[in-house]
Amino acid sequence: MKHPLQKMMEDRRNGIKAGIPSYCTANPLVLEMALRRAKLLNRPVLIEATANQVNQYGGYTGMVPKDFYKMVLEMAEKIGVPEHQMILAGDHLGPLTWQNLPEKEAMDKSIELVYEYARAGFTKIHLDTSMKVADDPEGLLSTETIARRGAILYKAAMKGYEELKAEKPDVLRPVFVIGSEVPIPGGAQEAEDTLAVTSPDAFRDTVATYRRVFKEEGIEEGMNDVIAVVVQPGVEFGDDQVFLYDHDAAFDLCAALKDYPEVCFEGHSADYQSPESLRNMCQDGIAILKVGPALTYGLREALFALSFMEKELVPEAEQAHFIETLDEVMMKNPANWQKHYHGDDKQLALARKYSFSDRARYYIGQPEVTEAMDKLFENLRKYQIPMNMLHQYMPVSYNKVRDGELELDPRELAMDGVTNFMMDYEYAVTL
The missing domain is CATH 3.20.20.70 (Aldolase class I)
Known part of the structure; x- marks a missing residue:
């Protein structure tokens, strides 16, 4: 072959x-x-x-x-x-x-x-x-x-x-x-x-x-x-x-x-x-x-959007606190980002979250972060995301859910953040 x-x-x-x-x-x-x-x-x-x-x-x-x-x-x-x-x-x-x-x-x-x-x-x-x-x-x-x-x-x-x-x-x-x-x-x-x-x-x-x-x-x-x-x-x-x-x-x-x-x-x-x-x-x-990094950036971006919706929908005591957990793990184990990000504390905090270099990808698989991610998904299945809120935080995914192309499930929504980047590359190589 x-x-x-x-x-x-x-x-x-x-x-x-x-x-x-x-x-x-x-x-x-x-x-x-x-x-x-x-x-x-x-x-x-x-x-x-x-x-x-x-x-x-x-x-x-x-x-x-x-x-x-x-x-x-x-x-x-x-x-x-x-x-x-x-x-x-x-x-x-x-x-x-x-x-x-x-x-x-x-x-x-x-x-x-x-x-x-x-x-x-x-x-x-x-x-x-x-x-x-x-x-x-x-x-x-x-x-x-x-x-x-x-x-x-x-x-x-x-x-x-x-x-x-x-x-x-x-x-x-x-x-x-x-x-x-x-x-x-x-x-x-x-x-x-x-x-x-x-x-x-x-x-x-x-x-x-x-x-x-x-x-x-x-x-x-x-x-x-x-x-x-x-x-x-x-x-x-x-x-x-x-x-x-x-x-x-x-x-x-x-x-x-x-x-x-x-x-x-x-x-x-x-x-x-x-x-x-x-x-x-x-x-x-x-x-x-x-x-590479753009794919996990798309995933991180979607997970943050889900976290913002969780803060609106889920009682404080039940929240997964995914964003905070990710940053805590990054702060406790800085080896994979500290040589790459520069500036004062505020600039470093923003880079850990939002940098296109996405050094957060080294941490998303850590047990504490994975546990927070799974809890985030569970919470948003229990407290279902309303369509009007989905439109606010994830408008591209909203269109897919509205049109029956995507399931209104938090894990699927997280993965759709990856899809949105992949589609650019698929377009590029489609004859």
Whole structure:
């Protein structure tokens, strides 16, 4: 069976401007909605886990690659999405979480990481060796070093794939993404005025260097598995700013793709783009549209709206106090936000709640927060939300409930906050 992303590339070579959203999240409600949309639209669904979310030591989710794969597969089976419709991917696989170690140790851990992802059944692998490790010389890493390390990780991934194929002959051969000219995962930390677009020469150098290195390493045919190159097309977001895609600014970069019909671009940090910006990106060759924080932001936004309605409807003593609980947990465990948010106490409090970077996503799965969320849902089933109040706090969801497209259930309303973002990406890749 042909990999859906290889099929997408065939379509693009035939002049069909195909593309796909890439949902980078480990949140169960977001994953459930991604799978439900895939079933509804009968489309492949691309779900990504990052190296810091899921790795051989558990990452911040506590899951190793096979755990994450099993979780999504079981969810898909319940929803009715066949396994071949799922594309599970590993993002930023390389020394990302081991940059404090010397090269030998960092690469040994990276080899194990990539191997475990491929062995578990992940079939889209981002080989990201762009980050420096402890004993690298000063200055930027050379493209040569990046490609050499990438080739080592490609071999590790293919070893995992071949072992899995021996047990599961119909498993899809993995495809690969190279390049990493992007900001840190999760959005910019500081306000910016301008954003540099990857130069066409840098893109060409990445491809040429990988081709040469793969040939020298005896894996020349491996370049046939490379379907995308990560570039910075001029999109990004921070606490309260979004850089919308500028077709003219990215024109020269995207024009360079005509000489490389075997690949497309993968655009990271495509969160919060307008539907038309996303569609223009897809049309211009940025066919893989990565989105992560915006999805959990949509969920958080909906949960806050439900909380505001709960304060109106439910006696104080019975309230879940979801908003307060989330902030208390974030304050008690600040490691996942304090390096990312800046300002005085008031500014930090607002960022914890409302930042587009959505560091709150690291906490929504914490037991105390999950318990408050479940209680919020229970309360709003007991004290049902009136339609006029729903219109006040969730007008987009109100229209769907009014028209019989959405159930008036608090959990469904929370998940609709995710749907509203996903629909922008679905529009972008709909031909």
